[in-house]
Amino acid sequence: MPTEFENHEEMHATTAHPPVSPGESRPVLAAGLYIVSTPIGNLRDMSLRAIDTLRGVDGILAEDTRTTTVLLRHFGIRTPLVAYHEHNGARLRPKLLSRLQAGAKLALVSDAGTPLISDPGFKLVAEARTVGITIVPVPGASAVLAALAIVGLPTDRFCFCGFLPTKPGPRRAELATFAKVPATLVFYESPRRTAEALVDMLAILGPRPAAVARELTKHYETVREGTLAELAAQFAGEDTPKGEIVIVVGPPGDEAEEVSQAKLDQAILAAMAHHSMKDASEIVSAATGLPRRQVYARALELGKSRG
Ligand code: SAM
Numbered sequence: 001m002p003t004e005f006e007n008h009e010e011m012h013a014t015t016a017h018p019p020v021s022p023g024e025s026r027p028v029l030a031a032g033l034y035i036v037s038t039p040i041g042n043l044r045d046m047s048l049r050a051i052d053t054l055r056g057v058d059g060i061l062a063e064d065t066r067t068t069t070v071l072l073r074h075f076g077i078r079t080p081l082v083a084y085h086e087h088n089g090a091r092l093r094p095k096l097l098s099r100l101q102a103g104a105k106l107a108l109v110s111d112a113g114t115p116l117i118s119d120p121g122f123k124l125v126a127e128a129r130t131v132g133i134t135i136v137p138v139p140g141a142s143a144v145l146a147a148l149a150i151v152g153l154p155t156d157r158f159c160f161c162g163f164l165p166t167k168p169g170p171r172r173a174e175l176a177t178f179a180k181v182p183a184t185l186v187f188y189e190s191p192r193r194t195a196e197a198l199v200d201m202l203a204i205l206g207p208r209p210a211a212v213a214r215e216l217t218k219h220y221e222t223v224r225e226g227t228l229a230e231l232a233a234q235f236a237g238e239d240t241p242k243g244e245i246v247i248v249v250g251p252p253g254d255e256a257e258e259v260s261q262a263k264l265d266q267a268i269l270a271a272m273a274h275h276s277m278k279d280a281s282e283i284v285s286a287a288t289g290l291p292r293r294q295v296y297a298r299a300l301e302l303g304k305s306r307g
Contacts, residue, residue, distance in 0.1 A: 027056035037140030041218035147246035151211035175204035203283035233266035236273035
Protein backbone atom coordinates (compact mmCIF):
# COMPACT_ATOMS: atom_id res chain seq x y z
CA MET A 1 0.00 0.00 0.00
CA PRO A 2 1.55 3.35 -0.93
CA THR A 3 2.47 5.53 2.03
CA GLU A 4 3.52 9.12 2.53
CA PHE A 5 7.24 9.74 2.26
CA GLU A 6 8.03 10.71 5.81
CA ASN A 7 11.67 11.54 5.15
CA HIS A 8 14.27 11.62 2.42
CA GLU A 9 15.66 8.23 3.29
CA GLU A 10 12.30 6.61 2.83
CA MET A 11 11.93 8.07 -0.63
CA HIS A 12 15.42 6.90 -1.59
CA ALA A 13 14.76 3.50 -0.10
CA THR A 14 11.65 3.02 -2.20
CA THR A 15 13.10 4.34 -5.45
CA ALA A 16 16.71 3.15 -5.50
CA HIS A 17 15.99 0.03 -7.53
CA PRO A 18 12.49 0.23 -8.89
CA PRO A 19 11.46 -2.94 -10.68
CA VAL A 20 11.73 -2.40 -14.40
CA SER A 21 10.08 -4.80 -16.80
CA PRO A 22 11.98 -6.03 -19.87
CA GLY A 23 12.14 -3.34 -22.54
CA GLU A 24 11.00 -0.63 -20.13
CA SER A 25 13.57 2.04 -19.42
CA ARG A 26 13.38 4.86 -16.92
CA PRO A 27 13.90 8.14 -18.77
CA VAL A 28 16.52 10.48 -17.38
CA LEU A 29 14.84 13.65 -16.20
CA ALA A 30 16.20 16.92 -14.83
CA ALA A 31 15.47 17.74 -11.20
CA GLY A 32 12.23 19.60 -10.61
CA LEU A 33 8.50 19.41 -10.10
CA TYR A 34 6.56 17.98 -13.05
CA ILE A 35 2.88 18.90 -13.35
CA VAL A 36 1.43 15.96 -15.25
CA SER A 37 -2.03 15.84 -16.83
CA THR A 38 -3.82 12.49 -16.87
CA PRO A 39 -6.96 11.41 -18.81
CA ILE A 40 -10.44 12.68 -17.88
CA GLY A 41 -12.06 9.38 -18.81
CA ASN A 42 -10.46 7.72 -21.79
CA LEU A 43 -7.16 6.17 -20.71
CA ARG A 44 -5.82 6.42 -24.25
CA ASP A 45 -5.63 10.18 -23.78
CA MET A 46 -2.57 9.62 -21.58
CA SER A 47 0.37 11.21 -23.40
CA LEU A 48 3.60 9.36 -24.12
CA ARG A 49 5.46 12.12 -22.32
CA ALA A 50 3.21 11.74 -19.26
CA ILE A 51 4.11 8.02 -19.15
CA ASP A 52 7.82 8.79 -19.57
CA THR A 53 7.69 11.42 -16.86
CA LEU A 54 5.81 9.28 -14.34
CA ARG A 55 8.34 6.49 -14.98
CA GLY A 56 11.32 8.79 -14.66
CA VAL A 57 10.56 10.73 -11.49
CA ASP A 58 11.59 9.68 -7.99
CA GLY A 59 8.06 9.95 -6.63
CA ILE A 60 4.52 10.87 -7.65
CA LEU A 61 2.34 13.15 -5.54
CA ALA A 62 -1.23 12.01 -6.09
CA GLU A 63 -4.53 13.54 -5.00
CA ASP A 64 -5.85 10.03 -4.34
CA THR A 65 -3.32 7.22 -4.37
CA ARG A 66 -6.00 4.56 -5.04
CA THR A 67 -7.15 6.29 -8.22
CA THR A 68 -3.60 6.89 -9.41
CA THR A 69 -2.58 3.31 -8.59
CA VAL A 70 -5.16 2.11 -11.13
CA LEU A 71 -3.71 4.46 -13.76
CA LEU A 72 -0.11 3.47 -13.01
CA ARG A 73 -0.95 -0.23 -13.15
CA HIS A 74 -2.59 0.25 -16.54
CA PHE A 75 0.62 1.72 -17.92
CA GLY A 76 3.00 -0.56 -16.00
CA ILE A 77 4.49 2.33 -14.01
CA ARG A 78 6.01 1.40 -10.66
CA THR A 79 7.13 4.76 -9.29
CA PRO A 80 6.29 5.25 -5.57
CA LEU A 81 3.23 7.30 -4.70
CA VAL A 82 2.57 9.86 -1.97
CA ALA A 83 -0.87 11.25 -1.14
CA TYR A 84 -0.91 15.03 -1.62
CA HIS A 85 -4.25 16.75 -1.11
CA GLU A 86 -5.83 19.75 0.59
CA HIS A 87 -5.89 18.02 4.00
CA ASN A 88 -2.18 17.14 4.23
CA GLY A 89 -0.69 19.72 1.84
CA ALA A 90 0.31 22.26 4.49
CA ARG A 91 2.10 19.58 6.51
CA LEU A 92 3.83 17.94 3.55
CA ARG A 93 4.93 21.01 1.59
CA PRO A 94 8.03 21.86 3.67
CA LYS A 95 9.31 18.27 3.30
CA LEU A 96 8.55 18.18 -0.39
CA LEU A 97 10.22 21.53 -1.00
CA SER A 98 13.39 20.44 0.78
CA ARG A 99 13.40 17.21 -1.29
CA LEU A 100 13.07 19.27 -4.43
CA GLN A 101 15.78 21.68 -3.31
CA ALA A 102 18.05 18.67 -2.72
CA GLY A 103 17.60 17.72 -6.39
CA ALA A 104 14.64 15.33 -6.39
CA LYS A 105 12.37 14.88 -9.40
CA LEU A 106 8.73 14.76 -8.33
CA ALA A 107 5.52 14.63 -10.37
CA LEU A 108 2.15 15.98 -9.29
CA VAL A 109 -1.03 14.35 -10.64
CA SER A 110 -4.70 14.68 -9.73
CA ASP A 111 -7.50 12.15 -10.05
CA ALA A 112 -8.20 13.27 -13.60
CA GLY A 113 -7.18 16.00 -16.02
CA THR A 114 -4.74 18.77 -15.25
CA PRO A 115 -3.59 19.35 -11.66
CA LEU A 116 -4.38 22.82 -10.20
CA ILE A 117 -7.49 23.16 -12.42
CA SER A 118 -10.13 22.83 -9.67
CA ASP A 119 -7.66 20.37 -8.14
CA PRO A 120 -4.79 20.52 -5.60
CA GLY A 121 -1.37 21.92 -6.43
CA PHE A 122 -1.54 25.71 -6.57
CA LYS A 123 0.17 26.30 -3.21
CA LEU A 124 2.86 23.73 -3.94
CA VAL A 125 3.68 25.32 -7.29
CA ALA A 126 3.59 28.85 -5.88
CA GLU A 127 5.88 27.97 -2.95
CA ALA A 128 8.21 25.90 -5.14
CA ARG A 129 8.66 28.87 -7.47
CA THR A 130 9.56 31.17 -4.62
CA VAL A 131 12.47 28.87 -3.69
CA GLY A 132 13.68 28.53 -7.26
CA ILE A 133 12.50 25.00 -8.09
CA THR A 134 12.09 24.28 -11.81
CA ILE A 135 8.44 23.54 -12.60
CA VAL A 136 7.82 21.57 -15.79
CA PRO A 137 4.39 21.24 -17.43
CA VAL A 138 3.42 17.92 -19.02
CA PRO A 139 0.11 19.02 -20.53
CA GLY A 140 -2.80 16.85 -21.58
CA ALA A 141 -6.50 16.46 -20.93
CA SER A 142 -8.61 18.98 -19.08
CA ALA A 143 -12.41 19.05 -19.04
CA VAL A 144 -12.56 22.83 -19.52
CA LEU A 145 -10.72 22.67 -22.85
CA ALA A 146 -12.39 19.44 -23.99
CA ALA A 147 -15.82 21.06 -23.47
CA LEU A 148 -14.90 24.36 -25.10
CA ALA A 149 -13.50 22.57 -28.11
CA ILE A 150 -16.77 20.84 -28.98
CA VAL A 151 -19.78 22.88 -27.87
CA GLY A 152 -19.68 25.49 -30.63
CA LEU A 153 -19.63 28.61 -28.45
CA PRO A 154 -17.04 31.36 -28.97
CA THR A 155 -13.55 30.31 -27.90
CA ASP A 156 -11.60 33.47 -28.72
CA ARG A 157 -12.05 34.57 -25.14
CA PHE A 158 -13.24 32.44 -22.24
CA CYS A 159 -13.38 32.66 -18.48
CA PHE A 160 -12.97 29.50 -16.42
CA CYS A 161 -15.24 29.91 -13.40
CA GLY A 162 -14.59 26.56 -11.66
CA PHE A 163 -17.27 25.24 -9.30
CA LEU A 164 -20.02 27.58 -8.10
CA PRO A 165 -20.98 27.69 -4.41
CA THR A 166 -23.50 25.01 -3.51
CA LYS A 167 -26.00 27.28 -1.72
CA PRO A 168 -28.38 29.39 -3.87
CA GLY A 169 -27.58 32.79 -2.28
CA PRO A 170 -23.78 32.63 -2.61
CA ARG A 171 -24.17 30.93 -5.99
CA ARG A 172 -26.21 33.80 -7.38
CA ALA A 173 -23.87 36.35 -5.84
CA GLU A 174 -20.91 34.69 -7.54
CA LEU A 175 -22.76 34.41 -10.85
CA ALA A 176 -23.40 38.16 -10.64
CA THR A 177 -19.63 38.74 -10.62
CA PHE A 178 -19.42 37.02 -14.02
CA ALA A 179 -22.47 38.71 -15.59
CA LYS A 180 -20.56 41.43 -17.38
CA VAL A 181 -17.47 39.43 -18.30
CA PRO A 182 -17.23 39.74 -22.12
CA ALA A 183 -16.29 36.11 -22.67
CA THR A 184 -17.65 32.59 -22.82
CA LEU A 185 -17.99 31.23 -19.26
CA VAL A 186 -17.06 27.67 -18.30
CA PHE A 187 -18.31 26.05 -15.07
CA TYR A 188 -17.68 22.67 -13.48
CA GLU A 189 -20.81 21.36 -11.80
CA SER A 190 -21.97 18.32 -9.89
CA PRO A 191 -24.76 16.41 -11.66
CA ARG A 192 -27.10 16.77 -8.69
CA ARG A 193 -26.86 20.56 -8.76
CA THR A 194 -26.93 21.05 -12.54
CA ALA A 195 -30.67 21.77 -12.77
CA GLU A 196 -30.64 24.44 -10.05
CA ALA A 197 -27.39 25.96 -11.33
CA LEU A 198 -28.96 26.37 -14.78
CA VAL A 199 -31.96 28.14 -13.24
CA ASP A 200 -29.70 30.54 -11.37
CA MET A 201 -27.57 31.10 -14.48
CA LEU A 202 -30.70 31.95 -16.40
CA ALA A 203 -31.72 34.34 -13.65
CA ILE A 204 -28.42 36.15 -13.40
CA LEU A 205 -26.89 35.82 -16.86
CA GLY A 206 -30.07 35.91 -18.96
CA PRO A 207 -31.20 33.49 -21.68
CA ARG A 208 -27.79 33.19 -23.35
CA PRO A 209 -26.80 30.32 -25.61
CA ALA A 210 -25.24 27.56 -23.55
CA ALA A 211 -24.28 23.89 -23.52
CA VAL A 212 -24.08 21.10 -20.99
CA ALA A 213 -21.27 18.64 -21.79
CA ARG A 214 -21.38 15.35 -19.91
CA GLU A 215 -18.98 12.41 -19.58
CA LEU A 216 -16.44 13.83 -22.03
CA THR A 217 -14.17 11.24 -23.68
CA LYS A 218 -16.24 8.45 -22.11
CA HIS A 219 -18.77 5.99 -23.53
CA TYR A 220 -21.83 8.12 -22.67
CA GLU A 221 -20.38 11.45 -23.81
CA THR A 222 -23.23 13.86 -24.62
CA VAL A 223 -23.65 17.56 -25.34
CA ARG A 224 -26.98 19.36 -24.89
CA GLU A 225 -27.23 22.85 -26.32
CA GLY A 226 -29.83 25.59 -26.23
CA THR A 227 -30.48 28.84 -24.45
CA LEU A 228 -30.15 28.80 -20.69
CA ALA A 229 -33.95 29.06 -20.58
CA GLU A 230 -34.32 25.93 -22.72
CA LEU A 231 -31.68 23.97 -20.84
CA ALA A 232 -33.02 25.03 -17.44
CA ALA A 233 -36.50 23.87 -18.48
CA GLN A 234 -35.21 20.55 -19.85
CA PHE A 235 -33.08 19.69 -16.82
CA ALA A 236 -35.81 20.77 -14.37
CA GLY A 237 -38.14 18.21 -15.89
CA GLU A 238 -35.70 15.28 -15.85
CA ASP A 239 -34.03 12.92 -13.41
CA THR A 240 -30.63 13.95 -12.07
CA PRO A 241 -28.10 13.38 -14.86
CA LYS A 242 -25.35 10.84 -14.25
CA GLY A 243 -21.63 11.44 -14.65
CA GLU A 244 -19.42 14.49 -14.80
CA ILE A 245 -20.59 17.81 -16.17
CA VAL A 246 -19.23 21.01 -17.65
CA ILE A 247 -21.59 23.93 -18.32
CA VAL A 248 -20.50 26.41 -20.98
CA VAL A 249 -22.36 29.73 -21.34
CA GLY A 250 -21.92 32.09 -24.29
CA PRO A 251 -20.77 35.69 -23.79
CA PRO A 252 -23.28 38.46 -23.04
CA GLY A 253 -25.11 39.56 -26.17
CA ASP A 254 -28.54 40.70 -27.23
CA GLU A 255 -30.35 37.82 -25.51
CA ALA A 256 -32.53 40.17 -23.47
CA GLU A 257 -34.01 41.80 -26.59
CA GLU A 258 -37.02 39.70 -27.23
CA VAL A 259 -38.54 36.94 -25.15
CA SER A 260 -41.14 34.77 -26.85
CA GLN A 261 -44.13 33.55 -24.86
CA ALA A 262 -42.89 29.97 -25.14
CA LYS A 263 -39.46 30.88 -23.79
CA LEU A 264 -40.97 32.95 -21.00
CA ASP A 265 -43.15 30.00 -20.00
CA GLN A 266 -40.19 27.64 -20.12
CA ALA A 267 -38.14 29.95 -17.94
CA ILE A 268 -40.95 30.41 -15.40
CA LEU A 269 -41.63 26.67 -15.17
CA ALA A 270 -37.93 25.91 -14.77
CA ALA A 271 -37.55 28.51 -12.04
CA MET A 272 -40.71 27.32 -10.25
CA ALA A 273 -39.28 23.78 -10.13
CA HIS A 274 -36.72 25.05 -7.60
CA HIS A 275 -38.14 28.26 -6.15
CA SER A 276 -41.41 29.72 -4.82
CA MET A 277 -43.65 31.45 -7.37
CA LYS A 278 -42.58 34.85 -6.02
CA ASP A 279 -38.85 34.07 -6.17
CA ALA A 280 -39.25 32.42 -9.56
CA SER A 281 -40.94 35.56 -10.91
CA GLU A 282 -38.13 37.74 -9.59
CA ILE A 283 -35.51 35.48 -11.11
CA VAL A 284 -37.21 35.39 -14.51
CA SER A 285 -37.87 39.11 -14.43
CA ALA A 286 -34.17 39.76 -13.75
CA ALA A 287 -33.18 37.37 -16.53
CA THR A 288 -35.55 38.67 -19.19
CA GLY A 289 -35.87 42.33 -18.27
CA LEU A 290 -39.68 41.93 -18.22
CA PRO A 291 -41.61 43.65 -15.40
CA ARG A 292 -41.93 41.46 -12.30
CA ARG A 293 -45.72 41.93 -12.16
CA GLN A 294 -46.09 40.69 -15.73
CA VAL A 295 -43.97 37.61 -15.01
CA TYR A 296 -45.81 36.93 -11.75
CA ALA A 297 -49.18 37.16 -13.52
CA ARG A 298 -48.02 34.61 -16.08
CA ALA A 299 -46.60 32.38 -13.32
CA LEU A 300 -50.00 32.42 -11.62
CA GLU A 301 -51.70 31.37 -14.87
CA LEU A 302 -49.18 28.60 -15.43
CA GLY A 303 -49.52 27.52 -11.80
CA LYS A 304 -53.32 27.29 -12.18
CA SER A 305 -53.19 25.42 -15.47
CA ARG A 306 -50.82 22.88 -13.90
CA GLY A 307 -53.32 22.44 -11.04
N1 SAM B 1 -8.44 18.89 -13.02
C1 SAM B 1 -9.60 18.46 -13.79
C2 SAM B 1 -9.52 19.02 -15.21
O1 SAM B 1 -8.43 19.42 -15.62
O2 SAM B 1 -10.53 19.06 -15.89
C3 SAM B 1 -10.90 18.85 -13.13
C4 SAM B 1 -11.04 18.31 -11.73
S1 SAM B 1 -12.54 18.79 -10.96
C5 SAM B 1 -12.30 18.19 -9.33
C6 SAM B 1 -13.69 17.63 -11.56
C7 SAM B 1 -14.76 18.28 -12.43
O3 SAM B 1 -14.29 18.45 -13.76
C8 SAM B 1 -16.01 17.43 -12.56
O4 SAM B 1 -16.91 17.65 -11.48
C9 SAM B 1 -16.59 17.95 -13.85
O5 SAM B 1 -17.25 19.18 -13.66
C10 SAM B 1 -15.32 18.18 -14.67
N2 SAM B 1 -14.96 16.97 -15.42
C11 SAM B 1 -13.93 16.15 -15.18
N3 SAM B 1 -13.93 15.14 -16.08
C12 SAM B 1 -15.00 15.32 -16.88
C13 SAM B 1 -15.54 14.62 -17.99
N4 SAM B 1 -14.99 13.51 -18.43
N5 SAM B 1 -16.65 15.12 -18.58
C14 SAM B 1 -17.23 16.25 -18.13
N6 SAM B 1 -16.76 16.95 -17.09
C15 SAM B 1 -15.66 16.50 -16.48
